[in-house]
Amino acid sequence: AQKVTQAQTEISVVEKEDVTLDCVYETRDTTYYLFWYKQPPSGELVFLIRRNSFDEQNEISGRYSWNFQKSTSSFNFTITASQVVDSAVYFCALRGSQGNLIFGKGTKLSVKP
Amino acid sequence: DAGVIQSPRHEVTEMGQEVTLRCKPISGHDYLFWYRQTMMRGLELLIYFNNNVPIDDSGMPEDRFSAKMPNASFSTLKIQPSEPRDSAVYFCASSQEGFLYEQYFGPGTRLTVT
Numbered sequence: 001a002q003k004v005t006q007a008q009t010e011i012s013v014v015e016k017e018d019v020t021l022d023c024v025y026e027t028r029d030t031t032y033y034l035f036w037y038k039q040p041p042s043g044e045l046v047f048l049i050r051r052n053s054f055d056e057q058n059e060i061s062g063r064y065s066w067n068f069q070k071s072t073s074s075f076n077f078t079i080t081a082s083q084v085v086d087s088a089v090y091f092c093a094l095r096g097s098q099g100n101l102i103f104g105k106g107t108k109l110s111v112k113p
Numbered sequence: 114d115a116g117v118i119q120s121p122r123h124e125v126t127e128m129g130q131e132v133t134l135r136c137k138p139i140s141g142h143d144y145l146f147w148y149r150q151t152m153m154r155g156l157e158l159l160i161y162f163n164n165n166v167p168i169d170d171s172g173m174p175e176d177r178f179s180a181k182m183p184n185a186s187f188s189t190l191k192i193q194p195s196e197p198r199d200s201a202v203y204f205c206a207s208s209q210e211g212f213l214y215e216q217y218f219g220p221g222t223r224l225t226v227t
Contacts, residue, residue: 035215045204045218090154100146100169101216103156 004094006104009019013082021077021107023092029053033095034068034075039106040088051075054090082111115139119177119205125225131193134222136188138207146216147190148204156204162188191199195226 206216
């Protein structure tokens with residue numbers, strides 16, 4: 001069975017703090033893809049990053065960074081120096097051999113000024 | 114590119130009525146997905162198409178739900194008859210051929226069934 005767990009339902013931080021959103025996944029596939037999506041209050045889902053199972057290199061994009069560790073089946077997302085505009089619900093998702101995306105329940109991040 | 118287009122953005126209907134949601138995927142994308150988002154169940158895949166052919170509809174909750182993709186640029190999700198528990202945000206997404214490509218989502222249709 002495939003499953004994505006985002007244990008943190010809600011996180012609240014003050015602007016400029018760093019915050020890490022956790023994602024743990026389960027799959028029996030050897031080839032799979034992991035994604036992070038952002039859903040701001042306006043409701044649309046915005047693609048942030050894709051990572052394939054053979055590439056464990058961490059990635060940094062501006063204030064965003066992702067840490068992929070196959071040994072712990074985790075794909076965590078860190079926002080450095082958070083800003084109010086980062087307030088959103090963040091979804092981690094797994095795409096296996098079947099092609100469909102399996103989403104976690106999401107983590108609601110609130111960044112207060 | 115205009116992105117994935119969905120209509121209507123909001124729909125309010127009475128129980129028992131037929132509801133049709135529409136989606137135009139990004140041009141050149143071969144996969145089209147329909148998702149439903151609720152507070153209780155999160156984001157659920159309902160059905161997806163590859164080259165206009167339904168591949169997996171195991172997520173469609175009941176026979177009241179049906180989806181079609183008559184051509185590469187248009188898909189519909191129909192609920193007949195609608196029920197209050199169908200109230201949710203329905204997203205359409207599309208992606209290029211192959212499993213490695215990310216899905217791009219439309220703005221969603223917020224459906225309220227009273």
